[in-house]
Amino acid sequence: MGLKQTSTLYFPYVERLGLLLLRFLNADLYTYETAYKDFFFAYGFEILKDVDKDYKFELKGKYEDDETYLKETKKIYDNLKEQLLYIQEQITDAVYIYNINENEDLKPFTHSQRYAVYLIKRKGKLYSYIY
Numbered sequence: 001m002g003l004k005q006t007s008t009l010y011f012p013y014v015e016r017l018g019l020l021l022l023r024f025l026n027a028d029l030y031t032y033e034t035a036y037k038d039f040f041f042a043y044g045f046e047i048l049k050d051v052d053k054d055y056k057f058e059l060k061g062k063y064e065d066d067e068t069y070l071k072e073t074k075k076i077y078d079n080l081k082e083q084l085l086y087i088q089e090q091i092t093d094a095v096y097i098y099n100i101n102e103n104e105d106l107k108p109f110t111h112s113q114r115y116a117v118y119l120i121k122r123k124g125k126l127y128s129y130i131y
Helices: 017-026 032-043 046-050 066-097 111-123 126-130
Strands: none
Touching: 017 032, 017 066, 032 066, 046 066, 066 111
């Protein structure tokens, strides 16, 4: 895989929230390797501390070697992967429903209409919109 760093934990970048969200939405979070390459190499795993209030982990500032670092961070990723994918999906859905990217094709429709289309298209749960 090739680490961007050697067994030293990166601290998350200080930058605009929009850029962090954009990188998160575009990251391939399906495997540890791609999640690391696309997102975590820059923001670190400390950013996951609030994903699950019941899951506690601690990262050191420096590890003995790369193998130990990879083992520890992979364990965190494996435990939180499903939640990460769920959060990514929910934010992506919000971008569509609220037309955050200002897609011209969606402008004639209200948030409610886009939400109804979203339910039919993605979830097939129109009944939850009606009730």
